[in-house]
Amino acid sequence: MATIIWTTIGAILTLSVYSFLYKDNPFYKFAEHLVVGISAGYYLVIYYFNFIQPNVVAPVFLLRIGNEAIGLGSSMWWLALIPGILGLLLYTRFFPKFGWVGRWSLGIYVGGYAGLGLSPIMQARVLNQIGANALPLTSITNVFLIVGLLGTLTYFFFSMKHKGVLGVLARVGIVFLMVGFGASFGYTVMSRVSLLIGRVSFLLHDWLHLI
Amino acid sequence: MAKGSDIRNIDRRFIFVLVLAAVVWPLLHPLRLPMDISPPVQSVYDAVEAVPAGSIVMLAADYSPDTMPELQPMAETFIRHAFRRDLRIVVACLWPASPPLVEQALGPLSEEFGKEYGTDYVNLGYMAGGIVTLLGMGASIPETFPTDYGGTSVDEIPLMLEVENFDDIAFVMEVSAGTPGTREWVQQVQSRFRVNLASGTTAVGAPNFYPYVQSGQLTGLLGGLKGAAEYEILVGAPGDATSGMDAQSVVHALIVCFIIFGNIVYFVSRRSEKRLAQDV
Incomplete structure (x- = not known):
């Protein structure tokens, strides 16, 4: 019985969301606000128990786990306060007078992520990709790939006028770019249609039992 | 009024109804359209087949x-x-x-195959931190995920006693809807720890990741519903993705018709407008 009730609620909400395609209406607005409210509540709880509780509350206020002294029970309890305070400083931007203090936290956050990301990104997205495109011109596929790569790179080379050989290569680059955009658009359509299929399947299968 | 101008102002809700019909009809009356297996999907299947029985694999679920x-x-x-x-x-x-979401899949499948939680599979749940978490897993998975999804300490889970870091994982299947996801796994895990990594992504994201397949950074790739359907067919268990592919194909055909029709209307009305301008 509970399954039927929950499935019916899901179906009504699905239809409410899609009713927007006809025109904006109170059913759509209700569903929209429900999603926003539930998501905010869900993520608040998840983030509290995954970020704040284990990283700040537990290390500071718990005394020990098993035989291990932690938090106020150890001499290093104050270390956990540092990221907590840095996190709180981010909220100073709500007070224009003290907003600049939040930049310290932001600076550490951005610097840390940049440091962690720079080397792997260079390795994974630049060096490995260059290596993967250094191919022998022994097959049509490889020739196609190299021509496409050179053409596209040439199109984004703005230090010289696109005339002569450079112009031809840039035009070839445009063709490859257009094919790339077309493929991306096709995949996007496929993705959106998949979501519609998922919802219609839910309505026809789980709710109405027609399939 | 120029020829075609009426049809250019067609109510877009008419198109929505046609798309809905194109989805509903094949779902009610399956067409069983043929489907080829693409090489990136075949590679995923082959990679899993190549892992020796009894090995530990990881499902990284980020959706x-x-x-x-x-x-x-x-x-x-x-x-x-x-x-x-x-x-x-x-x-x-x-x-x-x-x-x-993974629990929803693990429950019935573990029952079907007679698998036991803690020995044959474990759900470590969510850990915040994105790339920091990935780097932590490279050093120690039990320290990064000290408890499982249900709150049990990983020290009490037999399967986790055999897992220290990525060296103990024979294969990683990353199912990703965005960030953090496949890109971060390739950048932070595959490039540093050289894990055997494959990915399943939404169709929107798939074009971004095909270069990683070509470079060998990803063993294979499942792109969108089609990739999922191909994988279902390879595994011999056609399911939701396979049954949705008929509708997908019909809608795609309809959209192609819309594009062709839209272009014809555009060129006809443009020619008509030019003629009108000349007459004036």
């Missing part, structure tokens, strides 16, 4: 309910494939909404 139609079939089929091959599964999530 939320809004992308379930595309990604849940991938996760389900991977779990089925791994269980069928007697591989043991460790699930780890970088998205907070993922653990219950």
Whole structure:
């Protein structure tokens, strides 16, 4: 019985969301606000128990786990306060007078992520990709790939006028770019249609039992 | 009034109804359209087949309910494939909404294959931190995920006693809807720890990741509902993705017709407008 009730609620909400395609209406607005409210509540709880509780509350206020002294029970309890305070400083931007203090936290956050990301990104997205495109011109596929790569790179080379050989290569680059955009658009359509299929399947299968 | 101007102002709700009909009709009356297996999907299947029985594999589930139609079939089929091959599964999530979605798949499949929680599979749940978490897993997975999804300490889970870091994971299947996801796994994990990594992504994201397949950084790739359907067919368990592919194909054909029709109307009305301008 509970399954039927929950499935019916899901179906009504699905239809409410899609009713927007006809025109904006109170059913759509209700569903929209429900999603926003539930998501905010869900993520608040998840983030509290995954970020704040284990990283700040537990290390500071718990005394020990098993035989291990932690938090106020150890001499290093104050270390956990540092990221907590840095996190709180981010909220100073709500007070224009003290907003600049939040930049310290932001600076550490951005610097840390940049440091962690720079080397792997260079390795994974630049060096490995260059290596993967250094191919022998022994097959049509490889020739196609190299021509496409050179053409596209040439199109984004703005230090010289696109005339002569450079112009031809840039035009070839445009063709490859257009094919790339077309493929991306096709995949996007496929993705959106998949979501519609998922919802219609839910309505026809789980709710109405027609399939 | 120029020829074609009426049809250019067609109510877009007419198009919505046609698209809905194109989805509903094949779902009610399956057409069973043929489907080829693409090489990146075949590579995923072959990679899982190549992992020795008894090995530990990881399902990295990084998606939320809004992308379930595309990604849940991938996760389900991977779990089925791994269980069928007697591989043991460790699930780890970088998205907070993922653990219950994976539970939905693990429950019935573990029952079907007679697999036991803690010995044959474990769901470590969600851990915040994105790339920091990935780097932590490279050093120690038990320290990064000290408890499982249910709150049990990993020290009490037999399967986790055999897992220290990525050296103990024979294969990683990353099912991803965005960031953190496949890109971060390739950048932070594959490039540093050289893990055997494959990915299943939404169709929107798939074009971004094909270069990683070509360079060998990804063993294979499942792109959107089609990738999921192909994988289901390879594993011999056609499911939600396969049944949705008829509707997908019909809608695609309809959209192609819309594009052709739209272009014809555009050129006809442009010519008509030019003639009108000349007459004036």
